[in-house]
Amino acid sequence: MILHTGMRTDIPAFYVPWFVNRLRAGEVCVRNPYDPAQVTRYRLDPAVVDLIAFCTKNPAPMLPHMDLLAPYGQFWYVTITPYGREIEPHVPAWQDVARAFRQLSDIVGVCAVGWRYDPILIDECHTIDFHKRMFAAMAEELSGATEMVVISFLMRYAKTRRNFPESREVTHAECMELGAYIVETARAYGMIVYPCGGGRAGLAQFGADVGGCMTPRIYEQALGRRLNFPHYVRQRKECDCYLGADIGAYDSCPHLCRYCYANTHFTRVQRNRRRHDPASPFLIGHAEMGDRVHDAVQVSWLDVQESLF
Numbered sequence: 433m434i435l436h437t438g439m440r441t442d443i444p445a446f447y448v449p450w451f452v453n454r455l456r457a458g459e460v461c462v463r464n465p466y467d468p469a470q471v472t473r474y475r476l477d478p479a480v481v482d483l484i485a486f487c488t489k490n491p492a493p494m495l496p497h498m499d500l501l502a503p504y505g506q507f508w509y510v511t512i513t514p515y516g517r518e519i520e521p522h523v524p525a526w527q528d529v530a531r532a533f534r535q536l537s538d539i540v541g542v543c544a545v546g547w548r549y550d551p552i553l554i555d556e557c558h559t560i561d562f563h564k565r566m567f568a569a570m571a572e573e574l575s576g577a578t579e580m581v582v583i584s585f586l587m588r589y590a591k592t593r594r595n596f597p598e599s600r601e602v603t604h605a606e607c608m609e610l611g612a613y614i615v616e617t618a619r620a621y622g623m624i625v626y627p628c629g630g631g632r633a634g635l636a637q638f639g640a641d642v643g644g645c646m647t648p649r650i651y652e653q654a655l656g657r658r659l660n661f662p663h664y665v666r667q668r669k670e671c672d673c674y675l676g677a678d679i680g681a682y683d684s685c686p687h688l689c690r691y692c693y694a695n696t697h698f699t700r701v702q703r704n705r706r707r708h709d710p711a712s713p714f715l716i717g718h719a720e721m722g723d724r725v726h727d728a729v730q731v732s733w734l735d736v737q738e739s740l741f
Contacts (some may be wrong), residue, residue: 548581
């Protein structure tokens with residue numbers, strides 16, 4: 433099976449001591465965000481967890497502990513964007529993240545790490561020309577460390593509209609102009625562009641891969657093995673990605689990016705951070721009276737007959 437760590441928060445950036453403790457303990461408890469008393473307990477065991485998927489804006493805190501992850505297959509997305517503190521208050525400078533990206537690539541391999549340049553937002557400061565300059569500079573810095581880059585254009589979810597009211601939708605014309613440039617520039621640095629979410633189809637004409645950015649094919653390339661994936665019903669109509677069990681928690685990411693869909697409000701993040709205990713099996717808080725705990729059904733999906741190599 434595949435476990436995710438980054439659809440709800442950024443564990444490598446902020447919760448490494450907790451995650452290290454969970455790896456050593458061999459299990460983790462996760463609350464259902466829509467029914468908090470429903471708790472799923474997952475085994476952290478490479479016999480049943482074929483791959484752990486990460487999404488982070490800062491992999492550096494996890495790098496000293498990569499030996500604990502060595503028994504697992506891994507796939508990492510690292511987001512590197514050109515925004516300042518006014519939009520991403522607690523994200524390190526992009527040059528620092530790029531250095532950590534290259535270190536990570538050296539450890540897990542080029543096929544197991546991808547770059548996310550998203551979301552792309554356009555305003556008076558972050559113009560199309562600004563993005564062209566910054567994307568080219570970042571692509572040059574990351575050349576040879578990855579073969580893929582994911583892009584998406586800002587989608588104004590309800591949480592985004594509340595926390596970032598001055599943002600606006602990117603027009604179709606802007607998507608096409610900037611998208612075409614990004615595809616061409618990425619190709620020059622040995623990368624394929626994978627558009628994420630809505631508006632993907634138009635970028636296929638320029639050479640983008642519109643098949644999804646977290647798909648069985650990408651997982652298998654990272655793992656170097658074939659997997660027998662169970663049937664999956666997509667979570668969003670505009671997304672073909674194969675997403676499943678996530679061990680994170682919403683309203684717990686202290687990056688506090690203004691466009692974030694996973695944080696409702698910074699006060700909730702502050703409250704949850706105070707409830708975090710690195711020794712707890714839960715990312716936020718502890719076991720509570722009335723919890724309904726069940727053990728996840730976990731089996732390896734590895735195809736024992738086939739390898740990609």
